[in-house]
Structures are given as structure tokens and as C-alpha cells.
Amino acid sequence: ILNVEQSPQSLHVQEGDSTNFTCSFPSSNFYALHWYRWETAKSPEALFVMTLNGDEKKKGRISATLNTKEGYSYLYIKGSQPEDSATYLCAPYNTDKLIFGTGTRLQVFP
Amino acid sequence: DAGVTQSPTHLIKTRGQQVTLRCSPKSGHDTVSWYQQALGQGPQFIFQYYEEEERQRGNFPDRFSGHQFPNYSSELNVNALLLGDSALYLCASLQGASGTQYFGPGTRLLVL
Numbered sequence: 144i145l146n147v148e149q150s151p152q153s154l155h156v157q158e159g160d161s162t163n164f165t166c167s168f169p170s171s172n173f174y175a176l177h178w179y180r181w182e183t184a185k186s187p188e189a190l191f192v193m194t195l196n197g198d199e200k201k202k203g204r205i206s207a208t209l210n211t212k213e214g215y216s217y218l219y220i221k222g223s224q225p226e227d228s229a230t231y232l233c234a235p236y237n238t239d240k241l242i243f244g245t246g247t248r249l250q251v252f253p
Numbered sequence: 254d255a256g257v258t259q260s261p262t263h264l265i266k267t268r269g270q271q272v273t274l275r276c277s278p279k280s281g282h283d284t285v286s287w288y289q290q291a292l293g294q295g296p297q298f299i300f301q302y303y304e305e306e307e308r309q310r311g312n313f314p315d316r317f318s319g320h321q322f323p324n325y326s327s328e329l330n331v332n333a334l335l336l337g338d339s340a341l342y343l344c345a346s347l348q349g350a351s352g353t354q355y356f357g358p359g360t361r362l363l364v365l
Contacts, residue, residue: 147295177353186257187296187343187356232295239309240286241345241354243295 149233149244156223156251163219164247166233170214175236178207178218181246182229190218190231223251255280257346257357265363266334274329274360278346284308285327286354287319288343296343302327331362339364 148167156162166176178190191200196211204221220227230248234241258277266272278285284303288296298311302321321327325346331338341361345354 179356184358186358189353189355192353234295239301240298240311241288241296242298243288245293245295 147233147235147242147244149231149247151247152245153248154250156249158224158251158253160223160251161219161221162223162249163217164231164249166216166218166244168214168216168233168235168242168244170211173211173214173235173237176209176211176216177234177236177241178216179232179234180229181232187232192236220249223249225251225253227251257344257355259342259344259357259360261360262358263361263363265365267365268334268336270334270364271330271332272334272362274331274342274344274362275326276329276344276346276357277326278344279355282346282348282355283325284347285321285325286345286347287327287329288345289313290341290343290359291337292340299329334364336364338362 150165175194177192179187181187191207193209198209200207207218209216228251230246232246234243257279260275286301287299290296299313300310301308305321316332318330341359343359344357347354
């Protein structure tokens, strides 16, 4: 059973601060790593799908890096805005299923 | 283009009852996965359907069963409901075996 850990569990930052979260997962049997953003009362929204060691993806102010050999991924948000407030979930993809962590809940205050 | 839709949005049942949740995938998607999110946890994989067959199953008892129809829509059935089945049930669709999964808004089930 894959054990996916995310830290911190929650984060409160001021508008304009940059922040980052960590996702740790067993590096064996790795296929892909997904990041999702989940705003309250909405559907989880896919941010990135990453497969290659050393891969780096970017979407606006949000970027992510992947280290498959040591089993971790970082998600960065530059200049956080209140609309970035959400829960950020990572999920390794293994044998046709996503294994989710418990997420990092981000609150950005104006 | 409609995204993934789920019905109903909310549901209240009592212990021992049975429930059916429904999911329509994103247009062009042929694979549907179901997840359960209990309070304080990340979504947990229940099972995945492709070509009307269960392709992969998570660690859930046989009380949880599903079905996929020729139009790729899917149902999740839970029999003999327990209090612990109270959760948000998410449906996700994708094309083929891997790649980005698109989630619906979920069905929130409360078992009393």
C-alpha cells in the first residue's frame, strides 16, 4: 500500500507571500505524479501530471518539481493571492489508480 | 462541453439501507473511477470501470459495487449502509488507462 504524505497540513499566509508544499511518496513502482487544487464547494481541478525525474512544470504563478528517485515533489506558489486559497492534493498514479495524500490546506489573507 | 456530472448532490440514508450514486463522464472519456473522501482524509480509490467492466479495485468491501453503461456513464451502489459510509463520493473520468482525471463535484452521503 502506497503511503503518501503531504506537509504542512495547513498554511496561512498573507497576500503576496510565496509558499511551497511537499508531497512524499514511495519511489518504487512510480508511474506519474498528479497535483490537484480543490476549492471549497467545487470539483478538484488538475494542475499538473508529472512523469520524469527532474521534471518541472509551471502554470502561471504555480510551479512544481519532481524527484522520482527520492520520492518527493514540491509545489510552489509565487506571490499568493486570495483566490489561491484551496486544498492542494498530490497523488501518485499506480496500477490504474490515484493514491491521494491528505492535502495541504492553504488560506491566503488579503 | 459539459464536464463530469454527478447526482444527487446530497443524500441522507439510514443504516442498513442501500444507495445508488450516478456519474456522467466528460465528453469523449471512456473510463470512470470512483473515490470516497471521509472527513479529514484524502480521496480513497474505490474502483475503476472501463468497457463496462471493473478494471481495478481498492480496499473496499463487496458492499460497494458498480456498473458502467454503454454510454460510459456509471453507477456506484452501496448496500447495507454503515455510519462509516458517510462521506463525499467523487467520480472522475479519463480517456484510456492513464492521464489526467477530471472530477465531478461529488455526492455527499450522510448515513444516520
